[in-house]
Amino acid sequence: MTFLTYLISGLALGSVYAIIALGYTMVYGIAKMLNFAHGDIIMVGGYAAFYACTRYGLPAGLSILLSVLTCTILGVIIERLAYKPLRQASSLSVLITAIGVSYFLQNSAQLMFGSDTKIFPSILTEGSFRFFDGKLIISYLTIITILTCIIIMIGLTTFINKTKIGKAMRACAEDKGAAQLMGINIDTTISITFAIGSGLAAIAAILLCSTYPSLSPTLGSMPGIKAFTAAVFGGIGSIPGALLGGVLLGIIENLTKAYISTQLSDAIVFAVLIIVLLIKPTGLLGKKENVKV
Numbered sequence: 001m002t003f004l005t006y007l008i009s010g011l012a013l014g015s016v017y018a019i020i021a022l023g024y025t026m027v028y029g030i031a032k033m034l035n036f037a038h039g040d041i042i043m044v045g046g047y048a049a050f051y052a053c054t055r056y057g058l059p060a061g062l063s064i065l066l067s068v069l070t071c072t073i074l075g076v077i078i079e080r081l082a083y084k085p086l087r088q089a090s091s092l093s094v095l096i097t098a099i100g101v102s103y104f105l106q107n108s109a110q111l112m113f114g115s116d117t118k119i120f121p122s123i124l125t126e127g128s129f130r131f132f133d134g135k136l137i138i139s140y141l142t143i144i145t146i147l148t149c150i151i152i153m154i155g156l157t158t159f160i161n162k163t164k165i166g167k168a169m170r171a172c173a174e175d176k177g178a179a180q181l182m183g184i185n186i187d188t189t190i191s192i193t194f195a196i197g198s199g200l201a202a203i204a205a206i207l208l209c210s211t212y213p214s215l216s217p218t219l220g221s222m223p224g225i226k227a228f229t230a231a232v233f234g235g236i237g238s239i240p241g242a243l244l245g246g247v248l249l250g251i252i253e254n255l256t257k258a259y260i261s262t263q264l265s266d267a268i269v270f271a272v273l274i275i276v277l278l279i280k281p282t283g284l285l286g287k288k289e290n291v292k293v
Contacts, residue, residue: 004136006258007251012142012211014250015149019204020227021234021242022156023197029173029237030193033091036098037078038201039224040105045071045202046120046209046219047113053121060123067202075198076191083194084187109217117216120209145207152200153243160239165192173237226253226269233273235286244284 023038048070052063082101086094128139160166168189171179180186201220208223209215226249234245252272256265276284 002258005138006254008138008142010251010254011247012145012250013254014230014247015145016204016207016211016246017223017227017230017249018149018243018246019152019200019207020223021231021246022152022200022239024228024231025234025236025238025242026169026193026197028231030169031083031190033083033094034098034228035083035194035197036095036224036228037082037101037105038197039220039222039227040102040109041071041075041078041198041201042205042208042220042223043109043215043217044074044105045205046215047109048202049123049206049209050118050120050215053123063123064203064206067206068199071202071205072195072199075194075201079191079194084190106217106221113217115217117214120213120215122210122213123206124210141207141210145211148203148207149243149246152203153239156196157239165189169193226266229270229273232283233276235283238283238285238287241283241285 020038020042023041024035027033027035027038045067049063049067052058052066053060058066078101082097083094086097124144125140128137129143130137160169168179168184169192171182171184172186172189176186179189204223204227205220209219227246230245230249231242232245233249234241234243249269253265253269256268260268280286
């Protein structure tokens with residue numbers, strides 16, 4: 001039962017990584033850029049929910065909604081101010097800008113909220129299910145996290161495949177020039193992509209802070225890096241790949257901490273990534289792109 005407990009906990013952690021990885025994989029798939037400020041948007045979502053609960057006394061539902069709204073608006077603003085002027089710039093320029101935005105958000109959070117760690121309030125349901133005479137305990141939060149990930153993946157896949165905006169996103173991902181000739185507004189499509197990814201980052205922030213109830217300006221740094229790793233692991237640009245990569249990463253990390261070493265868990269996770277990329281450079285579900293020159 002101990003192994004099963006670790007496995008389910010890893011699945012929940014992987015679900016959080018998968019939700020964060022969606023932001024990376026959607027932006028890369030459509031805009032062909034890596035938004036390394038995505039992890040810090042998670043941090044902003046955590047602070048928005050924290051102050052909505054503690055300072056203004058809003059109920060859980062409104063706190064979550066405010067957090068999602070804050071991150072969605074922030075994602076659109078960042079895209080318009082920092083990334084839109086660099087549409088035709090080199091990948092290196094965009095990457096350096098993304099790193100600059102990341103540090104700007106972190107330092108702004110330190111000035112506004114302080115550098116001390118805050119205890120995140122319990123805004124999600126507490127309690128647990130007990131199975132096999134109490135030998136297996138699964139918290140409500142674990143179930144909520146896994147179900148949230150599944151619902152988001154199903155909803156996002158349906159949105160991408162069935163709606164007009166989703167089809168526009170797929171067209172932009174395939175060929176921006178051809179999509180623009182067909183009347184698709186590239187700038188609006190990319191902004192909507194950032195809005196969706198940033199909104200999902202807020203949900204991930206609440207799930208993450210509820211599981212590990214601490215909040216600081218550097219909250220999103222390591223989860224952001226691991227979620228990016230998950231996106232690459234599964235095949236960056238692929239929504240099913242983000243799910244698979246995030247879940248596998250969470251399970252590997254949790255089982256490594258339980259049975260090998262807490263200190264070596266991150267090293268082993270990245271070592272697995274390197275091995276997978278050596279065998280399959282595009283990731284588990286990634287597709288090889290043929291570039292005509």
